[in-house]
Amino acid sequence: MAQARPDGNDRYRFCPKCGAELGRGVQAGRERLICGGCGFIFYQNPIVGVAAIVIEDGAVLLTLRGDGRGWDVPGGFVEYDEDIYDALKREMAEETGLEIGIDGVYDVRSNFHASGQHNVGVWVRAHRTGGTLAAADDAVDARFFPFDALPAEAEIAFPTDRLVLARLREEHARG
Numbered sequence: 001m002a003q004a005r006p007d008g009n010d011r012y013r014f015c016p017k018c019g020a021e022l023g024r025g026v027q028a029g030r031e032r033l034i035c036g037g038c039g040f041i042f043y044q045n046p047i048v049g050v051a052a053i054v055i056e057d058g059a060v061l062l063t064l065r066g067d068g069r070g071w072d073v074p075g076g077f078v079e080y081d082e083d084i085y086d087a088l089k090r091e092m093a094e095e096t097g098l099e100i101g102i103d104g105v106y107d108v109r110s111n112f113h114a115s116g117q118h119n120v121g122v123w124v125r126a127h128r129t130g131g132t133l134a135a136a137d138d139a140v141d142a143r144f145f146p147f148d149a150l151p152a153e154a155e156i157a158f159p160t161d162r163l164v165l166a167r168l169r170e171e172h173a174r175g
């Protein structure tokens, strides 16, 4: 399992529980951050992102990110105390103004594109149940794109969204 990806251990220097300096040790065959003060093992794990695939009249909803990175499938990160589907409904209301119903998981992928934070993305099929389409919060535009007129690859913010959209477009073309 040779991989050049960062293991996350360089992200933190001090123990979040007691404030002592973190050292490194091998635990279960992998180098981990271990607190020299209290022995806490600071596991580095991905966080969970969730995105909604809403398709209406053969067109898929995308949002234009306010950070200039381009278009993405709308969604966001799950809060620690939040159910994943509640997170998706919250993010959709915040970013697109739409209320949604959940249809089911479409795809799950590891995202390594964000430096310093590995996340696992879950793409969920959903449908509009209410609301009025209006970009807000982290999004500056929200639009339905026909599959034969998606933004160019370079205008799509994340490599995993490109893969998911390519899969959707192929399935849409097959009918």
Ligand SMILES: [Zn+2]
Pocket (backbone or CB within 6 Å): 015, 016, 017, 018, 019, 020, 035, 036, 037, 038, 039, 040
């Ligand atoms: Zn500690």
